[in-house]
Amino acid sequence: MLTQDENELLTRVTHGAPMGRMMKQYWWIPAARSDNVQPDGKPLRVRLFGENYVAFRATNGKAGFFNEACPHRGASMALARNEDNALRCIYHGWKFNVDGKTVAVPTQPSNEAEYCKHVPLKHYPVRESAGIIWVWLGEGDEVPDFPKLPFIDLPAENMVVFRQKVNANWLQAVETTMDSAHLGVLHQSWLVGFGDIEYSSTNMAPIYHVAQKPYGFRYAAVRELKDHRNYVRTNAFIMPWYGIVSPNQAEIKGGSAFFSIPIDDENIWYWQITYRTEEKLVLNKTHHFTDADSWPPLPPGTPDDNWGQDREAMKNGHFTGFTQMLGTEDFAVIQSMGSIQDRTREHLGAGDGAVLAVRRCLANAVREFMGGKVPTLAKHEDIDYSVALPKSMVVEETLDWRTTL
């Protein structure tokens, strides 16, 4: 349980809230899929942390990221012409190149070149990797190191990337990602015949073992099986929003990364990357989307009809009545908690160890930030992200799980 102040501190990320300022200052933000923008194509409106931006791809293939409002009188740069490695505002023709320089102000009768130098276009550093356009929205010029997350330099055929817009605060989605205890309960109907992960349903009370790391923490969720072997899943939380979750079989090298990127305080893009470190990814039943910006499906109904839950399917054996996809079950519970979960009314137990560990990392970091320090978990130069490897295994009871962390 948190106090109201603690809940506000952890969840709010807009209007200058410390958590939002810290995230923007010290971490690169996944902003759009690379496929969302084409050379000289339509600029993409992007809303992050309650502010509006545009992403676009210039003639030369380079991605640019500007504030949405034209610095002249605020027309949307999403309406701009995208040509000659620049965006040209359609209102008065002011033109800004992909590197953020103002290159034409046709409404200026004299001294145009000089005038251009003083137009305060706000543009942001961009990187592209793993099929994602990443942006840095911090102040000043101390751009943080780009995180070498476990999937970052892999070939495109080794991964699948998709996302969904969800009406919920970013933290409750992160907490769900790291909450191993829900796996064998909420998703039990989906996990049947889905590799070792099926063992999650045979023991619903995993014991958590958490190891702090320079990027956040790693943990093992250990479930004792009926034959006295243990089913162990090791997952990692990487600040400030990445959950790296183990695959469904021991022999798989790779995992899934889930990240909840704030659109504002009450909405997120919930991203998923499933990846293999040493081979091509073979798609499974959770990967067959038609629209990579809208997957997995949202619950089909509104709160007034219980989010479209199918009670008939439940009578016929489906545990949740959300038969659309495994992720739909997550979205249903996340949204049902309210846009921002009231954590002053919760009642935590032994199954919530990873949730508590997430909150501890974030609370410590934001308090350091408010005290004027660089958060300890934001010292990217000290971090080896490649060691955040998720693993899934069934081991003899005598095997020490600690060797896996």
Ligand code: FES
């Ligand atoms: S508002 Fe964009 S050029 Fe005038």
Ligand SMILES: [Fe+2]
């Ligand atoms: Fe889930």
